[in-house]
Amino acid sequence: MYNYKIILQYEGTRYQGWQRQDSTENTIQGKLEALLTKMCGEPVEIQASGRTDAGVHALGQTANFHCNTEMECEEILEYMNRYLPEDIGVVNVEKAPERFHSRLHAKGKTYRYRVMTGNVPHVFERRYVYEHPGDLDLEAMRKAAERLCGVHDFKAFTSAKRGKKSTVRTISSILIEQNKEEFVFTFTGNGFLYHMVRILAGTLIEAGEGKRTPEEIGAVLKSGQRERAGALVPAKGLTLVAVYYD
Amino acid sequence: MYNYKIILQYEGTRYQGWQRQDSTENTIQGKLEALLTKMCGEPVEIQASGRTDAGVHALGQTANFHCNTEMECEEILEYMNRYLPEDIGVVNVEKAPERFHSRLHAKGKTYRYRVMTGNVPHVFERRYVYEHPGDLDLEAMRKAAERLCGVHDFKAFTSAKRGKKSTVRTISSILIEQNKEEFVFTFTGNGFLYHMVRILAGTLIEAGEGKRTPEEIGAVLKSGQRERAGALVPAKGLTLVAVYYD
Numbered sequence: 001m002y003n004y005k006i007i008l009q010y011e012g013t014r015y016q017g018w019q020r021q022d023s024t025e026n027t028i029q030g031k032l033e034a035l036l037t038k039m040c041g042e043p044v045e046i047q048a049s050g051r052t053d054a055g056v057h058a059l060g061q062t063a064n065f066h067c068n069t070e071m072e073c074e075e076i077l078e079y080m081n082r083y084l085p086e087d088i089g090v091v092n093v094e095k096a097p098e099r100f101h102s103r104l105h106a107k108g109k110t111y112r113y114r115v116m117t118g119n120v121p122h123v124f125e126r127r128y129v130y131e132h133p134g135d136l137d138l139e140a141m142r143k144a145a146e147r148l149c150g151v152h153d154f155k156a157f158t159s160a161k162r163g164k165k166s167t168v169r170t171i172s173s174i175l176i177e178q179n180k181e182e183f184v185f186t187f188t189g190n191g192f193l194y195h196m197v198r199i200l201a202g203t204l205i206e207a208g209e210g211k212r213t214p215e216e217i218g219a220v221l222k223s224g225q226r227e228r229a230g231a232l233v234p235a236k237g238l239t240l241v242a243v244y245y246d
Numbered sequence: 247m248y249n250y251k252i253i254l255q256y257e258g259t260r261y262q263g264w265q266r267q268d269s270t271e272n273t274i275q276g277k278l279e280a281l282l283t284k285m286c287g288e289p290v291e292i293q294a295s296g297r298t299d300a301g302v303h304a305l306g307q308t309a310n311f312h313c314n315t316e317m318e319c320e321e322i323l324e325y326m327n328r329y330l331p332e333d334i335g336v337v338n339v340e341k342a343p344e345r346f347h348s349r350l351h352a353k354g355k356t357y358r359y360r361v362m363t364g365n366v367p368h369v370f371e372r373r374y375v376y377e378h379p380g381d382l383d384l385e386a387m388r389k390a391a392e393r394l395c396g397v398h399d400f401k402a403f404t405s406a407k408r409g410k411k412s413t414v415r416t417i418s419s420i421l422i423e424q425n426k427e428e429f430v431f432t433f434t435g436n437g438f439l440y441h442m443v444r445i446l447a448g449t450l451i452e453a454g455e456g457k458r459t460p461e462e463i464g465a466v467l468k469s470g471q472r473e474r475a476g477a478l479v480p481a482k483g484l485t486l487v488a489v490y491y492d
Contacts, residue, residue, distance in 0.1 A: 009369040057370075081367050089367035121327050121335035123255040124303075128370070 001068045004076065005096035008032075008048075008061040011087040013127050013236065017054040018061075028052075028088060032063070035083050039076070040067040049106045049243040053195075055235030057128060059112075060091075060242040064102045108172070108244040110188045113201040114237050118181035129182070130201075130237035136208030138178050143214035144207035145174035145185075148200060148221075155224035157200055158193035159232065167193055176204070183208075186241070195232055203230030247314045250322065251342035254278075254294075254307040257333040258481065259373050264297040264307075274298075274334060278309070281329055285322070286313040295352045295489040299441075301481030303374060306337075306488040310348040354418070354490040356434045359447040360483050364427035375428070376447075376483035382454030384424050389460035390453035391420035391431075394446060394467075401470035403446055404439035405478065413439060413470075422450070429454075432487070441478055449476030 010028055020029040029046060036044035046065040052058060071079065073093040080090045114129040116122045117136060122129060148171055155167040171189040178184075185201050203220070206212045212230070220228045256274055266275040275292060282290035292311040298304060317325065319339040326336045360375040362368045363382060368375060394417055401413040417435040424430075431447050449466070452458045458476070466474045 009367075011369055059370075077366070084367075086367065086372055087369060089369040091366045120323070120337045121255075121330075121332065123257055123333060123335040124305075124374070126332055 001066055003064055003066050003096045003098050003100055004073070005062065005064045005094050005100060005102065006077075006080075006090055007092040008058060008063060009089045009091060010058050010061065011127065012052060012054065012056045012058070014087065015054065017056070018048055018051040031085065031088060032065075032080075035080060036065055036067065038083075039071075039079055040069055042068070047102050049102045049109065050192075050240075052240055053235050055238075057236075057239040059239055061240050062102050062106070062243040062245075064096055064100055102243070105245055106191070106243050107246055108188060108190050109192065110186060110241040110244075111192065111197045112239045112241050113185040113187070113197060113233070114239075115183045115185075115201075115205065115233075116181055117183070125182075127236060128239065130234050132205065132233075134209065136183055136205065137210065138176065138183070138208070140210065140214060141176050141183075141204045141208040144204055144212075144217050145176055147214060147217035148203075149174055152221050153224065154193055154196055154221070156220050156226055156229045157196050157203070159195040159199070159226070160193055169193065169196070174200075174204075198232050198235065198238060199226075199229050201237070202233040205233065206230045247312055249310055249312050249342045249344050249346055250319070251308065251310045251340050251346060251348065252323075252326075252336055253338040254304060254309060255335045255337060256304050256307065257373065258298060258300065258302045258304070260333065261300065263300040263302070264294055277331065277334060278326075281326060282311055282313065284329075285317075285325055286315055288314070293348050295348045295355065296438075296486075298484075298486055299481050301484075303482075303485040305485055307486050308348050308352070308489040308491075310342055310346055348489070351491055352437070352489050353492055354434060354436050355438065356432060356487040356490075357438065357443045358485045358487050359431040359433070359443060359479070360485075361429045361431075361447075361451065361479075362427055363429070371428075373482060374485070376480050378451065378479075380455065382429055382451065383456065384422065384429070384454070386456065386460060387422050387429075387450045387454040390450055390458075390463050391422055393460060393463035394449075395420055398467050399470060400439055400442055400467070402466050402472055402475045403442050403449070405441040405445070405472065406439055415439065415442070420446075420450075444478050444481065444484060445472075445475050447476075447483070448479040451479065452476045 016025050018028045020027050032046050048063040077093040116129045116131050119133050151170045153168050173188045175186040262271050264274045266273050278292050294309040323339040362375045362377050397416045399414050419434045421432040
């Protein structure tokens with residue numbers, strides 16, 4: 001029995017997210033487990049670094065599963081890519097230590113959120129970007145982003161119901177780049193709460209529209225009140241880029 | 247009655263090409279004419295610079311139509327983008343001289359053909375590239391491309407049945423760029439025959455695989471025999487980038 005670590009890409013458009021629910025649902029975990037169960041000849045469970053929501057994409061999702069097989073890693077990669085739907089791809093398979101757990105051992109993640117301004121449609125990018133006409137002020141967004149970096153309680157920036165779990169997270173960087181009509185927000189941190197990246201992006205966009213000032217970000221964080229942070233922006237603009245381990 | 251010149255983008259994936267056939271077919275011309283007929287309140291015909299085949303994409307297809315309307319160009323653009331399917335987008339609308347004809351007056355075109363080598367799937371690019379595992383020799387392809395540039399009879403590089411029409415065309419440049427596993431071929435010329443760009447790309451790929459030498463290209467051109475040129479590569483890798491007018 002080996003523990004395999006795999007790196008996955010997927011276009012989230014037609015899936016109800018990562019997490020397997022009941023068997024009638026179209027999920028990425030469900031597709032992978034059905035295939036791996038066939039490959040291994042016994043039930044296989046696969047764990048990802050985190051559940052992505054319906055419509056969210058991944059360039060570097062990391063997952064692991066235990067399986068008893070004589071196939072080499074390269075053969076597993078080929079087998080999976082042969083039988084997976086074309087909107088899910090495996091880019092790497094390797095053997096991991098027996099106790100490696102893709103979620104519990106993740107030390108950090110990078111997410112990207114893409115926004116297209118401008119009034120004409122973006123035919124080739126439409127599945128991967130949030131189309132939001134109207135200019136955005138790059139400098140205002142960068143100033144607001146600075147105030148979000150560091151160690152904070154992000155309770156105001158999650159849709160999760162309040163529980164006993166800590167909502168303190170560390171954002172190590174928020175990079176904002178502009179290329180003509182496109183804005184790309186790149187968030188790196190030690191972990192992100194439910195809906196957190198999309199609410200952060202929504203808040204930054206509002207700063208870029210002049211609807212809120214960079215200075216008020218501190219008060220929003222301090223308040224812990226979801227209704228004081230920005231809107232939850234659409235899932236299709238979000239991509240999980242990479243997951244980091246020691 | 248004005249003559250409108252429009253610039254269009256489309257993802258060709260789910261269409262049976264540009265040209266309207268019978269009303270049961272899903273074509274880009276058919277979609278546009280149905281919408282413009284509704285907008286203008288009378289039958290509208292739209293002409294493009296050329297018919298793209300099923301599966302071929304466009305970043306800068308140019309077309310024109312005559313219509314009697316009081317709408318401004320900006321309003322026409324907004325109307326069309328509101329009602330067109332999301333895989334067709336209008337990026338510009340302007341009034342053209344009454345006799346302007348998007349096909350007859352086109353002086354040149356640029357097409358792009360994209361190839362992805364490597365063994366892993368390209369989840370986000372799969373609709374727009376030809377996935378062709380195995381290394382390609384960039385220098386060999388560039389040498390072969392040089393021999394294709396200039397004024398030649400491209401009879402060997404078209405699937406068109408032989409008729410009385412000239413098959414002489416001028417290719418002004420073929421640019422070949424490599425970015426890791428991706429090769430991009432950019433063809434610019436005064437016009438291209440039926441299937442010509444895809445056969446040119448197929449021939450260059452064969453040169454990159456070492457299956458043919460740059461030196462034999464001259465003889466293939468001279469022969470005028472379709473079977474001596476390379477394979478017709480898939481439509482989905484092809485994009486019409488721009489059309490030029492005086």
